[in-house]
Amino acid sequence: EHHDPNRQKPQTSKNSDSPTPPTLHRKGGAPLDDSLPKGGRIPDEKQKLYEQCLNAPTPARHLSPKERAREAEREKLGLISKERQREMEILKKGGRKAMGVPDEPMIMGTPGLDLITLGLVDADKIPKYELTVEDGRRLAKEYSRVLMRKHRARQAAETNLLRMKKEAIEALPEKLKEAAMIPDLTPFPANRLMASLTPPIEGYIEKVKEAAKK
Structure with missing residues (x-):
């Protein structure tokens, strides 16, 4: 077939309906929801929660001697910061107990399998x-x-x-x-143990296993 240069292309009316854009789908096949935040933006509620967690006040503050002296001068003038006011309220309520710090040492390790509960260490002898x-x-x-x-x-x-x-x-x-x-690039043997600064105590593992059985 020969191309006719005088042939005109068919014109489409301006009032004809435009083709609908294709629907985007996720990898699994579910269509994307337009109501979800786009561009990696975090919703305001989550952002507010993140800021509250990051900017949460601590029970006790670390201040340099200069900052302590400056805060004492401000207290004399009647200017008390929110952080200092919070510290004063904690001290009035009971100090360490109000901050959740127990007077007795906390037992570390798996509950019921720590050295004190198993009877391997005497708690009274701990300095x-x-x-x-x-x-x-x-x-x-x-x-x-x-x-x-x-x-x-x-x-x-x-x-x-x-x-x-x-x-x-x-x-x-x-x-x-x-x-x-x-x-020599040969790998280490599979039964190689980790490095230790102290020699192993003879019968230590056996004592722990026997105490755990009891």
């Missing part, structure tokens, strides 16, 4: 400490120094081991040196 904020900071600094000394000692030991390894490889003959330079 009790009453530490202030200054004592806690002093102990934290001292502990960080201990960890730093251990870290440096470990670095020095690893450096010494690497140096001895290189010296041992250099002392080998050429054929053995070439074989020693090839890295």
